[in-house]
Amino acid sequence: MAETIIKIDLKQSPYENEKIHNRWHPDIPMAVTVKPGSDFIIECYDWTGGQIKNDDDASDVRDVDLSQVHFLSGPVGVEGAEPGDLLEVDILDIGTFAESLWGFNGFFSKKNGGGFLTEHFPEAQKSIWDFNGMFTKSRHVPKVEFAGLIHPGLIGCLPSKELLDEWNKREKALYDTAPESVPPLATIPYAETAHMGQLKGEERAKAAAEGARTVPPREHGGNCDIKDLSRGSKIYFPVYVKGAGLSMGDLHFSQGDGEITFCGAIEMAGWIHLRVNLIKDGVKKYGIKNPIFKPSPIAPKYDDYLIFEGISVDEKGKQHYLDVHIAYRQACLNAIEYLTKFGYSKAQAYAILGTAPVQGHISGVVDIPNACATLWLPTDIFEFDVKPNANGPTKAIDGSVQVPLAPDL
Numbered sequence: 001m002a003e004t005i006i007k008i009d010l011k012q013s014p015y016e017n018e019k020i021h022n023r024w025h026p027d028i029p030m031a032v033t034v035k036p037g038s039d040f041i042i043e044c045y046d047w048t049g050g051q052i053k054n055d056d057d058a059s060d061v062r063d064v065d066l067s068q069v070h071f072l073s074g075p076v077g078v079e080g081a082e083p084g085d086l087l088e089v090d091i092l093d094i095g096t097f098a099e100s101l102w103g104f105n106g107f108f109s110k111k112n113g114g115g116f117l118t119e120h121f122p123e124a125q126k127s128i129w130d131f132n133g134m135f136t137k138s139r140h141v142p143k144v145e146f147a148g149l150i151h152p153g154l155i156g157c158l159p160s161k162e163l164l165d166e167w168n169k170r171e172k173a174l175y176d177t178a179p180e181s182v183p184p185l186a187t188i189p190y191a192e193t194a195h196m197g198q199l200k201g202e203e204r205a206k207a208a209a210e211g212a213r214t215v216p217p218r219e220h221g222g223n224c225d226i227k228d229l230s231r232g233s234k235i236y237f238p239v240y241v242k243g244a245g246l247s248m249g250d251l252h253f254s255q256g257d258g259e260i261t262f263c264g265a266i267e268m269a270g271w272i273h274l275r276v277n278l279i280k281d282g283v284k285k286y287g288i289k290n291p292i293f294k295p296s297p298i299a300p301k302y303d304d305y306l307i308f309e310g311i312s313v314d315e316k317g318k319q320h321y322l323d324v325h326i327a328y329r330q331a332c333l334n335a336i337e338y339l340t341k342f343g344y345s346k347a348q349a350y351a352i353l354g355t356a357p358v359q360g361h362i363s364g365v366v367d368i369p370n371a372c373a374t375l376w377l378p379t380d381i382f383e384f385d386v387k388p389n390a391n392g393p394t395k396a397i398d399g400s401v402q403v404p405l406a407p408d409l
């Protein structure tokens, strides 16, 4: 059995664990160092560090402190890694903790985080998902069960100082175009809740003030939330600092393409088993800017889908020019409306799209003025026939359970 090189205690605050950090900065010391070719296990908090509880009350989602996220395990130093190398990472396995066989999905309040459909779901809600081996179901979303395509939402290497400065500069410029925006246009550095791993003293204070937030995906990968970057994948990351400094977290039991609910997929604490290797000077050799990866040889086998189309005409009927974001939103809203005909609430339908192995595709981006996006809903995750037929939809869901809602104060 591979050695567990980073351990966590779910009863302990992640701030007390020096092998955890929640900002990106090149000065964060390596929590542990490994040799190329070795494999090892790393334990991870859920992305909020335990702020969300397994109960039927969404006030924890409403009141979550988002400046604390994401709690990442690492950085893992790799001997011999230098800027310009490619770090090859095999995700050998990912698993749950026996004492924590559950995860959560939520919608943030529009006033605290928001989300893809925040105009339609402005208040906080959450659903709890129980894990039964490789399957999951929720007491808040009846008659749906699916296999987990388990993956890290967030994984990447430490940035160089130059790259960090570039991130901060371009994101601040965007933020400054509408600083009062709720939710904000970008998450800018915030020292108060920074956790800088083993950094101490003045060095720590300086790094905390300039450390990049972990919310967006960037050139190094980071918070890409790609459901197919799952157990069994092989990823190639650009290296920017000596030792590479690989960190990860935000484990998801399952997620639909887009992570549209934002809080988030089915979020969980757990462990990840990795193997690392180096391709010297690989960034230049292969012309790599952002990470590339090979998917897993195993995946849940859902072959039958109902596919919902969306175009870049918004809810008010306004025409937009080839806007894929709006087109995907329409595809999602069309799927939600359809699922309500079987008795689901809109919130239950939204939760299904955020958690199940739903596919999102950009189908057309040239047919002016409309982009076309599609949402692929697997039919076999439902305990009833979800396809259209001449008799009309059966009321499969009686409305006796709902997704808990926490109204804004």
Ligand code: ZN
Pocket: 047, 153, 250, 251, 252, 264, 265, 267
């Ligand atoms: Zn997540």
